[in-house]
Amino acid sequence: MNIGDVSKRAGLPPKTIRYYEDIGLVTPLRDPNGYRSFRGSDMHKLAFLSRARALGFTIEDCRNLLALWDDKDRASADVQAIAKEHLTQIESKIADLQDIRKTLTHLVKECAGDDRPDCPILQTLENISKQ
Amino acid sequence: MNIGDVSKRAGLPPKTIRYYEDIGLVTPLRDPNGYRSFRGSDMHKLAFLSRARALGFTIEDCRNLLALWDDKDRASADVQAIAKEHLTQIESKIADLQDIRKTLTHLVKECAGDDRPDCPILQTLENISKQ
DNA sequence: GATAGAGGTTCCAGCAGGTGGAAGGTCAAG
DNA sequence: CTTGACCTTCCACCTGCTGGAACCTCTATC
Structure with missing residues (x-):
């Protein structure tokens, strides 16, 4: 299979596929x-990578x-450990983003959003103490 | 004020501050x-930047x-528009991460996590059809 | 006056994870 | 025999910094 076919599949x-070859994946x-001539096993690997990346695993993961x-002799615990660690990071990212969302939602609501210049968003960025 | 003082404040x-100078912020x-000799206004800008970045605004934002x-003649609507757009992106990121979390949580739970090799995590990455 | 240590400076390289584009080789169809 | 779609390599660029080397400057102490 050529790269185009693999790409679609x-x-x-x-x-990205060339890049993955570059870094030895x-x-x-x-x-x-x-x-490039991709075998079935290469195709499988790339599909695997595509899914793992879509789940946010790093390249190193x-x-x-x-x-x-x-x-074939792996311990499933090793796989689970990677996934667990990743899950923890995802959860912490979600928490961070939710904090940001809260602040941002509040700010957007406070701001009149008209043609007057006074703006609580800028005021807050100027001095976060106002929260 | 020297860079060290500004950095702390x-x-x-x-x-990062040198980088912000590089890119003209x-x-x-x-x-x-x-x-470098930072005036009060520079200090203010950097504090502003620090907060805006902490809220996830891009450098261009x-x-x-x-x-x-x-x-001083700005329309608050212009500020609000930037914040709203950013908020939208934050929300979409949260949604993406929540999807991932759901899948990942499920997978981690399914996996025995012992020394046996069979692992639903790998199976799923191999063939997502299993969801 | 020498020296040590904590600042400051510049510049260059690298991180993740690709993406864009140029310059060129190859293949199948008409 | 040419057109257009594909493939190749290579190099630069993206975001937002960060690390390190090599060097200068200030302050304090001896």
Whole structure:
């Protein structure tokens, strides 16, 4: 399979796939014309990567997950540990964003949003003490 | 004021402040010895930036907010528009992360997390159809 | 006056995770 | 035999800093 086909099937841009090859996540063969030639296993890996990335795993996490995936003697605890750690980070990000949302919602509501210059949003950024 | 003082007061690392000067967000004077010399207004801008960044505004948003802040004839609607747009993006990010959290929580729960190799996390990444 | 240490300066490189574009090779259809 | 879609490489750029090297400057102490 050429990169275009794999791209469509895995849902990853060709550029991204080349990048993944660059950083050693996948190693397709080469046709005599120099084109990358992806085997079924490469395709599988890329689909795996696509999903793992969509779940927000870092590239390094993905590298580790792929290694565990390849290792038929893995302990599921190792996989779970990566996922748990990631979940913790997701949760902390959500909490941060919710804080921001709260503040922002409040500010947007306070602001008249007309053609007058006085604006509680700017006032708050000027001096957060007002909360 | 030297960069160290400003750094402490604004809660921004010196490196960040130099970077903000680089990209034209702030333009401190210079002492004869070459040291940056921050006026009260510079200090204010940096504190403003620190807060706006903490609320997740992009640097470009910050640039625009600073311009509006400087413009005493601004319409508060312009400020509000930036904040609203940002809020929308925050909300969409929260929604994305909540989706991810849901999937991840489910996966972590499903996985035995022991020394056996079978792992629903890997299975799902292999074939998302299982959801 | 020497020296140590805590500031300050510049510049260059690198992080994550790609993306855009230029310059060129290749293939299938008409 | 040309057109257009694909492929290749390489290099630069994005966001928002951060680390480090090499060097200058100020203040305090001996």
